[in-house]
Amino acid sequence: MISLKPVYSSADQAVADIFEGATIMVAGFARPGVPQELVKALIRKGVGKLTVIANAAHGTREDLADAGRLVAAGLVRKVITSFPAPTRASVEGYPEKLYRQGKLEVETVPQGTLSERIRAGGIGLGGFWVRTGVGTVFEEGKEKRLFNGQEHILERPLRADFALLRARVADALGNLVYDKAQRNFNPTMAMAAAVTIVEVDEVVEPGGLDSESIATPGIFIDRIVKAQSG
Amino acid sequence: MTVSKVWPSAREAVADVFDGAVIMMDGFGGPGGMAQELILALRERGVRDLTIISNTAGLDSVSFGTPGGSLPVNHGILVANGQVRKVIASFPVSASPSRPTSFELLYREGKVELELVPQGTLAERIRAGGAGVAAFYTPTGAGTLVAEGKEVRVLDGREHVLETALKADFACIRAWKADRLGNLVYRGSSRNFNVPMATAARVVIAEVDEVVEPGELDPEVILTPGLYVKRVVVRRHPGKIYTREQGAAS
Amino acid sequence: MSEKERLSRELMALRLARELKPGMVVNLGIGMPTLVSDYIPHDGSLVLHSENGVIGFGPTPREGEEDPNLVNAGGGFITLLPGGAFVSHADAFAMIRGGHVDVAVLGGLQVSEQGDLANWLVPPRALGSPGGAVDLCVGAKQVFVVMEHTTRDGKPRLVSRCTYSLTGARCVSLVMTDLGLFQVTPQGFLLREIAPGWTAAEVRSLTEAPLAVGPELVEVRA
């Protein structure tokens, strides 16, 4: 069997070289597509001063090992996120608590701009002009320009040292197939990190996946972890 | 309420294409990704002054991706028929100067315009058009002819060229199967420009081999969700390609 | 006056659902907007779009039939209708920014008479979550807002100028509150339908911005 990508049986091994101060993308939207075992391994490792890029980072769901739990564990120096606070305004998330204490930097990004910036990082664009955020606080400090008579703002790419992903199946070439809404940030973050680590339910031989349903080609994947739980 | 985007014929599906329209079409070059019946219908309709956005400017002397060296029907027939005013493409001519296409001949006479775009920039400009991105900075083409007249700026220590989004009035795309809601699945290497083009035109017309009921296509494989597609046309000869000489052939 | 009965959340959702027409692509925000999906046909005539990349979803599944990988942008379980599809988050927002979503129904904290929307940051909180709302404000062809007419302290949410941090400028066209249905026009708010038992004067007294009243003011009906 051609095995181009290392397949790990332990998440701890797969994250062993994540270093203090690293920038890490953590995929997932709500529960689907969150690489929970990799996040737990990173919490066990306890490496700090991380910059975390993720859709949500409030960390108020203790039963969900998402990016927010890294914040809750005090391992994060900066978050770039669209959900620093839980949707219920009466609940204070961990980023807010730490932000008030001056222990955390928070960059709040409109959600579509967040994934487009990650995409730009992954596909080698230097920046792009969108209308998202015009006339709001999200345009502050950014360059503005008219295109077709409408104001646009310049957004810059995001890249990371590591991306942590979750998919349903990988083959040994690193090709990934997702399950329904599990896809979300995964295919985009897969492109945008120097080292991309995915946890999956199942690893199959090359040829074991339907080529048409591969949403992340193996070129973007560096390590595969066989998840212990579903 | 039953939604059906399936139109009875290619001819009817292109009946509102007007003189001067901007049309995106074709996959990569080979007939697998090419909306050949729609192209034939456009020739029959005879609309003129078209701007075509495509990877090529027509391959009417080249047998690209065609078994047996036959010449596939492609938008080169619209160029040869004098219906095209401008082409935005990355591959405007044949590889060999001794076999000029209609486009090259007309270009030398000054009868057609060309906007030459690197292939990746072309795909990304189309994607930007569909994705509400007005413009983007790419390193592709910095320091070359392509950068002339465009903003060039250094970002992250590297020169980038500002490229703007492309949109169209119509996109004539080719997929393998559709359901009647307009969801599309493709086959193999024939996704290429069809997928981004399906997002970037006001009216998207998809030519497919087969239409099935909603629910019959695997949702994981639908690359073009139906919300992008206005019209679906079923090929009269599914699985065949149209060649210049014989009409539909295998 | 404040003892008068206001519209229920269900009635607000039901009334707003009537504004959604066959063929539309609709994005429903978290909270009250999600309720709207209970009052629309789930026969594929209307496409529900979710930011996490589910296109063409249906109603909430029956208990015991939930799929952990099939949720909407609020994290709630959903079902996929025949003809539904999955896309990446980046592609879901390409649909939004690219103008392929016809209507976004969003919650609100304040809406101004120019159609500005503030819904992401509640003072005095230090942080808020814009989620997909900022993109929807610029990308969706129409933005409808559903919210209570006044805050818990009785302060009006329909205002001359938003005092909260904006989500989008000049983007809202229709507002459904528990006191009525309001159109945002170039001249400001127009009261189109009113909660049963309320007078325009009473609604006006709970509205900070000037309020025009349509010639054929009718009551909101179920």
Add this chain to the structure above:
Amino acid sequence: MTTKPRLEREVIAMRVARELPDGAYVNLGIGIPTLVSNYVPEGRVVIYHSESGVLNCGPLAEEGEEDIDLINAGGQFLKKAPGMSFFHSADAFGMIRGGHIDVAVLGALQVSEQGDLANWMLPSRGIGNIGGAMDLAAGAKRIIVAMEHTDRDGKSKVVRRCTYPLTGRRCVDLVVTDLAVLKVTPAGLELREVAPGWTPAEVQAQTEATLVIPRDVPEIAL
């Protein structure tokens, strides 16, 4: 001197193939580069990327087994291979521009001593195909050029400055010709290897650019 035998196209391809590391993602241009895949050393796995939207391209299809939906960027028919994946053009070029392709092997009309590449237009024709070459020049981690050392009229294609329109500036790392292997260095083009039977001075005589010639220049060995 010019009557001495030069390397066959296949041998150029063979020499280039040795440069491809195990596990590399490689894009091969049209012409000599296409031949490279035939000569990858035993035991190395190389994954080919095609701008037509295919990764892990296998061997070419046999005659009679052509599938029009399975072509490479040169329009050749491919066999279906285990682990093959498909993607659209925007993603195909995202991979290229995003720095995910380890090596691109391209043909050329001219390469300059700074590593500038010209390969898309003969000025005499006045029109040419850019295709994917500019994106590869800008995005691939390493560019190897495989070409004949001189053109049909005997003029050097290894030049001080490109006179043809550029495909990319300072992008080439290694040039393999039918006379030599040249490495682009900050000091200029370094002559690394010569074709069997050729002396460095003879290669220099066929080259417009001034070569940096180390004391020992081995013959190309395969």
